[in-house]
Amino acid sequence: MESMKYVIGVDCGGTKTEASAYTITDGELLETTTTGFGNLVVDYSKAVANIRQAVDILLQTLGAGDCQMIVMGIAGIDSGGFKQKMAEEFSYLPVNPVFLNDAQLALYAILKGQDGVVVTAGTGSIMLGLVDNHWYRAGGWGHILGDEGSGFDIAKKAIQHVLHEYDSGEETSAFSKEILTFFDADDVFSLAKKVYQVDKGEIASAAQQIGTLATDYSQAQIILETAGETLAKKTLQLINKAPLAGKPISIGLNGSVIQKNERVLEAFTRYLDNCQLPYDLHKKEASSAKGAYYIYKGEQKL
Amino acid sequence: MESMKYVIGVDCGGTKTEASAYTITDGELLETTTTGFGNLVVDYSKAVANIRQAVDILLQTLGAGDCQMIVMGIAGIDSGGFKQKMAEEFSYLPVNPVFLNDAQLALYAILKGQDGVVVTAGTGSIMLGLVDNHWYRAGGWGHILGDEGSGFDIAKKAIQHVLHEYDSGEETSAFSKEILTFFDADDVFSLAKKVYQVDKGEIASAAQQIGTLATDYSQAQIILETAGETLAKKTLQLINKAPLAGKPISIGLNGSVIQKNERVLEAFTRYLDNCQLPYDLHKKEASSAKGAYYIYKGEQKL
Known part of the structure; x- marks a missing residue:
């Protein structure tokens, strides 16, 4: 052998x-x-x-x-x-x-060496495109400047909703109580403090809980749908920038928020559908590491 | 003697x-x-x-x-x-x-012991109200969750404009070039990095430069006017929460952004005027430290 x-x-x-x-x-x-x-x-x-x-x-x-x-x-x-x-x-x-970078490797793994776009939405978010060996990018500017539609962004929006109720002198809603409980915070002050003290990933982990809360709370639904739409808008921004428009576009999904949160994914595809964009969705089937295999195959072809 | x-x-x-x-x-x-x-x-x-x-x-x-x-x-x-x-x-x-806290002391100094509201907008922002010895607050949740209309927020909006041009595949505008130059950044990547590496006050210091740029660039005008309106909205939120509505309200101005940036202050007062709110503006005449004198006088009265 x-x-x-x-x-x-x-x-x-x-x-x-x-x-x-x-x-x-x-x-x-x-x-x-x-x-x-x-x-x-x-x-x-x-x-x-x-x-x-x-x-x-x-x-x-x-x-x-x-x-x-x-x-x-x-x-x-x-x-x-x-x-x-x-x-x-x-x-x-x-x-x-x-x-x-890790999102580029994920693109090769998900699109199996084809050209297209990958939407990454986990703790942060970034849109990457690969066309004729050229990379294109939108978003991914970190949790202060961007990362729109990411887990951190979803958690931030929920926390801001709690703070908004306080600022407006409204009573704390049942949804806000759930958010306070999730972060083990006694009041709005300790809730806000967490965002500055705790690891970003820990804050972003609330996105999953907000996914669960969407069954009962319209506020959670609104936050998740806005995240999905925001990811779709950034994806369109990238598609219009990269020479991809006009043919069916391979769109890969990467990261827990876009892969596992159904409401985010639904809002994402609904927005693209409304824009009459022809596309194929590619779910992640293997580890990002498999991107190496497709890169090798691509280079051997040349 | x-x-x-x-x-x-x-x-x-x-x-x-x-x-x-x-x-x-x-x-x-x-x-x-x-x-x-x-x-x-x-x-x-x-x-x-x-x-x-x-x-x-x-x-x-x-x-x-x-x-x-x-x-x-x-x-x-x-x-x-x-x-x-x-x-x-x-x-x-x-x-x-x-x-x-420092904003409370400033309120006493600026309102000279009277009840009312103080808008603080420097590196961060917060709205405080004092009515019958009770404190009310809106905003002031830090640069990730809030601080709307602050110097950091103004700088962030300008930086996000530069990033938006990049994400959209547009050419770098003259305004964006000014922002890159101000932050001594070669490209959008080093510009974004600064926000995460440099002191918040240093980022916020761009607000003054954006004030200067407003003479020539409509984008700078929009950012400053939005900041002024945002501060006015948060102030109204506070006024509606504290038992202040219905009588002329003393509004104090604290912090470099609201005190020194004319376009921010103009947008702030225009918004309040459009809401037909009766108010008197109080500019800062002495150091915040003088608040101690008014607190002493108030306590002696009781």
Whole structure:
């Protein structure tokens, strides 16, 4: 039997790093391993150590000689100077890794190497498009300037609703009481304080609870529908910017908010439908790491 | 000659602490001194040391025996447990200090002990009302959740305009180029990064520049007018909540944005005028520290 040639994809996010190896012939998953966070902005040295550990395990298990390509999708890689530094950190590897941000890697995995758009909406949000090897982007400016329609944005809108009731001198509504309870806050003051003290992901986790509350509270429905529409508007902004308009567009869905929150997804597709946009939705079927396999296949074609 | 009895007011802000002594007879300024920042949230120990230094200088100069009252207006004092801790820190003083937040002290200084509303719009924003010894509040939820119409909010809106052009694939407008230049940013990416890396006050300082740009750029005008209207809306929210409606309302102006930016103030008053609200505007004539004198006079009356 021939030796088994493979590629490695590494999805490095804010909470975990997942490295997976796929055969180059048909993208079969050979081996996968998970270590700690791989977000360079959170803690550069720890992130590098976590990424190294994950990759080294795969190389030892499968043999370094058969590794054809390593692709790393890393949160925060676009910030100044990181690509150069990371190339040095990983110069010991048998092949020089390709560095992308985590949303770019997800796009390859979800669209399986086709051109199109991926909507990422988790803690933050960003719209990415890939057309003829050119990248296009809209949104993704972080929780103060943007991240519209993200989990953090949904949680923020709910918290602002509670504050608005207070500012208006209204009684605290049943919905607002649910939000206070979720954040274990005694009053509006401790609720507001949480936003400045607690991790962004923890605030964003309220989006799931707001999804549950939408059954009973119209305020929750409004917030989720607005998020879906906002994501659709940013997606259209991107489509009009990238040379994509006029043909059916592949739209991939990435991140817990757009994948798991039905009301957000419904509002998203309803908005696009109303704009009479021809598109195909692509749900995420495999790990973002599999993007490495499609990148390898694409490069082999050229 | 009788000894000169006096009160001390201390205005403790994010950049400096100003302590001033006023005669109890007619509020004449006797002595003033300035030390470093007095914001407890920035650095508790340093803030306490700065405040102590300022107060001690006045007491030594004027004699501790004649001090009738000390009032401290401290940014961040409302956060959990600070009042108790501060009472202990300053238990050595000849009189127990009265603790307020800095916007409350400003209200006393600007409205000279009358009931009414003060609009504070500097780096952040908050609306405070005082009626029959009860406080009312609207806004002031910080730069992520609120601070509508503040300097930070004005700067954020300008930066978001630059990002919106990028997201839409438009060419960078002349106004956006001015914003990039102001923040010494080469592109939208480094511009967005600044917001997350640089001190809030530094971001908010762009509001003044946007005031200058309003002569030439309609986008700057729109941002400033929106800020003024937003401050007016929050003020009306407060007026409707506090038992103030129906009689001419004293409205005080506090903070650089509402005091110095003419377009913001014009939009603010135009909005109130359109609502047919009877009010008198009170501009800030003395330091916030003088609030201590009016508090002393009010308490003597009771």
